[in-house]
Amino acid sequence: MLHDTIAAISTALGEAAISVVRVSGPQALSIAAQVLKLPSLVLPRKAHLVPVADADGGVLDHGLLLYFKGPASYTGEDVIEFHGHGGVLATQRVLERWLACGARAAEPGEFTQRAFLNGKMDLTQAEAVMDLIHAQSTLALRAANEQLGGAIGREAAAMEQAIIPVLAHIEAYIDFPEEDISPETGAALLRRLDAVLVRAQKLIATSEQGRILRHGARTVISGAPNVGKSSLLNVLLGFERAIVSPTAGTTRDTIEEIIQVHGIPLRLVDTAGLREAGDEIERVGIQRTERELERADLVIEVVDASLAATPPRLALPPELARRRILILNKSDLGIHPDWSSIPQAIPLSCVSGDGIEAVRDAIRDVIAIAGPLAADHPIAINARHKAAFERCAAHLTAAKAALERSEAPEFIALEIRDALHALGDVIGQVDVERILDVIFSTFCIGK
CATH class of the missing domain: 1.20.120.430 (tRNA modification GTPase MnmE domain 2)
Structure with missing residues (x-):
């Protein structure tokens, strides 16, 4: 397969200012002579304005040709890039022209695979x-x-x-x-x-740090109904993602979004309130909440700080309990004395936003302990x-x-x-x- 010349569209599908068709292999330049109206001398690493000709000699597109002579290229082979107009149809027609003139459609990852096989990079x-x-x-x-x-x-x-x-x-x-x-x-x-x-x-x-960086720390927002879990999700996201209502049990299913907190990716999961289910739909939602808690990297427990504490609070296994953050929401309504004796609880008002930075800092600190996400250890x-x-x-x-x-x-x-x-x-x-x-x-x- 390394003796083939491959071609593919290297930019995302859709309309854009430009698109890039990349070609790599021993026949890249000779096929380019059939596809493009090349100047008499094609200089490596120099941009050449060229038209793309169809089979009848008509023009499909005008764009920039870049030639990277191997082994001084991404793949270690001769590489041609055509930077054309970013229309979906025009880009597809340009690719089809390369394929008709002798190139083969690239497999997923084949350009980087060739770079590896040709010694341009190691597997990591x-x-x-x-x-x-x-x-x-x-x-x-x-x-x-x-x-x-x-x-x-x-x-x-x-x-x-x-x-x-x-x-x-x-x-x-x-x-x-x-x-x-x-x-x-x-x-x-x-x-x-x-x-x-x-x-x-x-x-x-x-490795745990790597998993979190690549996939995000699974962060479950949990608590009793109507304590402000969905409000916290919306505040952290910066937009109204979840429906907020004074009616308890509004959230019946889990809602998942990805955000970044202090450079750490989080998979935020808003869950149904934990209580005795009133109907079958709510029961299924609570079961999903329990499953999410089993998979969590971090649990944010939200309580209504304006009300007296009602035991039991959220029960978690010991290994997850140290990765729990307690949020005293609705602090703008006053904090009940029951909560004053609980250390490290964070007062928050989702209405005013007071305390949200303390929440973000706590998320960073807990993930760093669990990760660890050490700034001086980038590997x-x-x-x-x-x-x-x-x-x-x-x-x-x-x-x-x-x-x-x-x-x-x-x-x-x-x-x-x-x-x-x-x-x-x-x-x-x-x-x-x-x-x-x-x-x-x-x-x-x-x-």
Whole structure:
């Protein structure tokens, strides 16, 4: 497939000022000579104003031709980009002309897949391209840019470089079986393995941060009916998303929206009020609320601060209880003395907006504790990276145990090689074929 020349529309479908048709492959320039009325000399990285000719010599569009000669291009191959007018029909006709002249329609993610296969980026950088496109917050954008710059790949490569000398020492003892590993050498090798294990564990700890940055912290707004849950959702969103009514039980189903708070993406879920159900519809809504609470990363419990506290309040498992924020809503009506003894409760008036900044700060602080979302640790691995680093850590732990027990060096070397293979999976150096289709199938056409 790398010998094919591929083409696709690289901009979003719909009307716009411009559209981009991208072509990559060994025949990109020769096919361009059939599609475009080229100047006598096409200079790389220079814009040329050219018309697109149809099969009869008529003009389909006028636009800018950009030629990137391989390997100095995104894919490492010859790349042509045609920047034309952004009409849906005109762009489609231009693409069809490229395909009619010998290019093949690109598969999803094929441009980036070629960049990876041609050594322009490692696998973590290729994945970062999609993270960058899908980023919904400033922290997610920063993490994607760090990964695109090779941060995770550099960490994996540094761990590899630390492990390889250990493997070399062990294999030297395999070649000379009459020699035992001396205590001093064994201690030095153990220190090296320990140092790599620490790095692996630090990276594994960022997987929760990566999940939150990529998908958002699932934040459930819960409480009794008519305490202001929907009002809080609307205030946080900045527009009227949920219906607000003094009638209890207005919200029957969950409402979900995505917002950004201090750079952290949140999936806000407004839920039905928790109480004894009055009818079947309300019962189903309350069941959905309970399911959402089981999946939550953060719970915002809202109470009516103007009324006396009525036990029991929201019951949560211990691991989720520390990620709960208590909001004393309707503080503009006065706060009942029952609430004065509850620490860290946040007074709020959804009517005036007083206290909303304190709510945002509390959300940031709780997510940071649960995440953690450390500003000085921009690396945030995804689930695939986590699995690979966990395998690496498991094999290194087994190698350490075997070394401490003075087992045969063949067994120690086997565990270390498996650890290296796990690191190779991170950046795509080992057993690549089995994961490529899964990764690149999530890309959009034209990228």
